[in-house]
Amino acid sequence: MKKMINRSLKITLVLFFCALSTFGQQAKPTYAIIPRPVKLIPASGTFQWSNSTKIILAENAQRLAPALNELRAISANLKKEKGPVNVVTLNLDASIENEGYTLSVDRNAIVINAASVQGAFWAVATLKQMMGAKIFQAKQVMRKTLFSSIVIPCVKIEDAPRFAWRGIHLDVSRHFFDLRYLRRMIDRMAYYKFNKFHLHLTDDQGWRIEIKKYPELTEKGAWRNMNDQDAECIARSKTNPDYAIPEKHFKVIDGKRMYGGFYTQDEMRGLIAYAYSKGIEIIPEIDMPGHMMAATNLMPWLTSHGKGGQAKDFSEPLCPCKETTFEFAENVFTEIAALFPSKYIHLGADEVEKSSWKNVPECEALMRKEGLKSVDELQSYFVRRMEKFFNTKGKKLIGWDEILDGGVSSTATMMYWRTWVPSAPKHAAEKGNDVIMTPGEFCYFDAQQDGGSLKKVYSFDPYQFNLTEKEKKFIIGIQGNIWTEYIPSERRLEYMVFPRMLAMAEVAWYKGGEDWTGFEQRVHKHFPLLDAMGVNYRLPDLDGFITQSVFVDKGILHINKPLAGLTIRYTTDGTLPTMQSKIFTEDLTVTRPVEFKVAAFRSNGNRGDVYTINYEQQNYLKPVELFTAQKGLNFSYYPKFYKTVNAIQETDLAKQNISAVIEIPVEKTADSFATRHKGYFYAAETGIYSFALRSDDGSVLKLGNRLLIDNDGLHPAVEKTAQIALEKGYHPFELLFIEGGGGYTLNLQYKAPSGQLKDVDSTLFFH
Known part of the structure; x- marks a missing residue:
């Protein structure tokens, strides 16, 4: 998903100019609004919303009245304590695009202009997002300790939807x-x-x-x-x-x-x-x-x-x-x-x-x-x-x-x-x-x-x-x-x-x-x-590891935490991680075959995906000797529908040629098809090689006459990873792929022992 010279200076300049731009909210957490407004101009100061805040519907804005309920509900969940005297006004402005709105937040006043009740609703939605989690906490979690006010950052927004x-x-x-x-x-x-x-x-x-x-x-x-x-x-x-x-x-x-x-x-x-x-x-x-x-x-x-x-x-x-x-x-x-x-x-x-x-x-x-x-x-x-x-x-x-x-x-x-x-x-x-x-x-x-x-x-x-x-x-x-x-x-x-x-x-x-x-x-x-x-959302992926890992003498399990506030827990006995499982605090050294089950936990106890990480001990796989080696892979194309790569029939073969890289056919000759890339992968140094195979639909990677990654079947885009210990030299390579219709995704990345994960390229393959 996802040059170091003067990097810090570049970042500083980018953030500075973002703050000056009309889209400054992208760099400022104060304006973390989704979906992104069309135009946003940051302003200094804050508006304090309390039970003393007056909500006014302009005389010409009766058609916008349903949006008032959303605004009044905010005050209804606050403590009845005296706050600053300020005003929220809802105006009708026929010149604004349907479903569009303008929103102005000053220290003492909020003004919403809209041409339709829908536009007024979306202005209120933007306000709620700027108010943060308090409006939900006050209503659902903290009834006994309600907030007396909610602070909204000052801003000017002009907004309208791309699609109706x-x-x-x-x-x-x-x-x-x-x-x-x-x-x-x-x-x-x-x-x-x-x-x-x-x-x-x-x-x-x-x-x-x-x-x-x-x-x-x-x-x-x-x-x-x-x-x-x-x-x-x-x-x-x-x-x-x-x-x-x-x-x-x-x-x-x-x-x-x-x-x-x-x-x-x-x-x-x-x-x-x-x-x-x-x-x-x-x-x-x-x-x-x-x-x-x-x-x-x-x-x-x-x-x-x-x-x-x-x-x-x-x-x-x-x-x-x-x-x-x-x-x-x-x-x-x-x-x-x-x-x-x-x-x-x-x-x-x-x-x-x-x-x-x-x-x-x-x-x-x-x-x-x-x-x-x-x-x-x-x-x-x-x-x-x-x-x-x-x-x-x-x-x-x-x-x-x-x-x-x-x-x-x-x-x-x-x-x-x-x-x-x-x-x-x-x-x-x-x-x-x-x-x-x-x-x-x-x-x-x-x-x-x-x-x-x-x-x-x-x-x-x-x-x-x-x-x-x-x-x-x-x-x-x-x-x-x-x-x-x-x-x-x-x-x-x-x-x-x-x-x-x-x-x-x-x-x-x-x-x-x-x-x-x-x-x-x-x-x-x-x-x-x-x-x-109270949404049970999917947490960002844990990464930094390969699910099918190998080591020769010893390995190191490293896990990157994607969000602050998460706790990573693991087991090694085959059971699923719970809130009582061991906490992962630092890299673990692996000296024997072992299976880790790892998951991140939110503070409320909700668990993210469970990752199974297998460590296998291997000796370096010896290469084969090639007397002549030409660049590229033998490519075969089968314009038929298959549910698995094992079902590919050579009698369905429609085309063969030499392919410099891993790719699926650009020309549209069939809605469903299969491909085979076959030849040799060149390991430039002896060590542990990591591979990541992403496909929609199925794919299977064989290396050194071993099944390395099994990502087979009809499914949306899914990535699977594995490692293998290779001696320097040429190793038999085969990549099978099936397209059931619609996804057209096939991507293979690798990491050499002394390198970073990157896409495979033409320098690696021979036939």
Whole structure:
């Protein structure tokens, strides 16, 4: 993630000029605001907020009144002691961009100007961040010792969002989250200026919203027996209690213990109103025509073959060739349209098992009647017809990017997620469709985090898809998605979302990728705020070690602590570290094979990731003798889909050449493929060599005819590390890689015995 001449002088000058710039908050912890404001001018002095602070709504600003509740709540949690007489004023200014605001903090006055209530909400969110952890501590932790005042640094801010759509998506079908927790999610979204909450309310695993026309959808469809995903969570909970499935979501039905839950329409109205009071719009998704097993198991007549359950790759979809299907869909969406005030309804329309529509008499007849040439066009027929129905209810249709298959009207909004279809955003924008960017590579928060995940999200450029300036205007926003197959609890959800959500907030509001160091510093300043909010965020990685380490005579275990206030604890008996385990205070000398389990702990007892560090004793591996050695590696390319590198077949070989470096093909010849780099690695000196292999999807590194790193399988970008003891000379080398679609990540770094970790280069490889 991550020249020494006159370094101290350079740093001093940089910090000095940053303090003078309009973005001085990047170097000053006083203004650790996320997302970064468009313009910030530091000022001297502070404003002291107390119970004596007056909050005034200007005469012309009645439309901004909902924001007053947020301001008054701050004073309500302070001691009733006399403080300085000062004023907070909320003004309406129609000249300000929608959702924009100005914020002026002087010693005796705070003035907020906004053109909309949303802009006023975001100004309050900025104020709260400058107030620090006290506003949460006073409310939640320190009731008996409330603060009498809160100090806010003086500043002038002019701010407005980059995108109108700044969304968070939550799948409540795979695992259910109750209303109390959804309100907490909304609070945290508002704190970081997200304005769209996309609720994935139905899927194969459960139907979560009451439909009065079909009460069985929640009476029965909201409850299930334990499935394979639940079983995996239960297995993982043996070593990580955050995977435990909460007991509150179980119910005994007909003598069976079932998992589930749902929201009544009245409950959802309350949640919608709560979200609105925070400046957030809730967008419902009822996923059709696929992902409908929760309904089709109860109503099998909705499918082409009169049965629910699983089909070839996905579940049996609704049949788009029966009028009874549209009667059902329109009845459902009539209630959804009446319940949700949002102008958007999300139809889903992803991962549809279209093969179920082949050789069906009704579908063949419909295709002849409508002039449809393929089942892709049947999908388009369903989407277009539903969009017309949505329009009669005053709603706009959103669909996942599969709605492009077979054609789509220019009035639909596309949500782009399939990174292995990089042409989709441009294709949609060319046709005039609004696009919400949520590619899985950057925006899927259910993907396991590692040391590079936060920077990956921060680097996201929604315009990187070969878009013209005209086409960029159709990109209306971005969104982080949370799919919950393996996220059963609130603590696990928070661990997967935070701090990535902070990076997504900055990309959506300001821009990402420009100042990683400054952003990372601000994130570290927000950890105490997250602590005060009770968020179970993921701690920064421990580093300084190699997980598969070796030594010849002795080794040294060194661990870098990423944050002050953390305590590092370890075990050597195979058990997981606890608050009672040994504390790591200094480097440890290793003289025998041993396995360390290491973790960092926050002061509140929350544990970070557990790292397993194995030490193996080795002799230096002898090199092979090469009579001729030419630079480069033998490169092989296999344009097929594989789940593991062991599945690679030589009969699939499409291309061979000599590659100077480790790389994946630049030309796009297949969405899924495999590669092999084979030859010799040259060790320039005898000693311990370290390697770090990062890939999305799977990779395997073999060195000296040994399996050194196994990073195999279909997975998001993951890095694994290992060491090997090598004598100077040439050593057999092989690197296998599979790309399942979308990630296109393969990076190999190494550290020589007397060097630093860096990317491998052409000087190291021979054939």
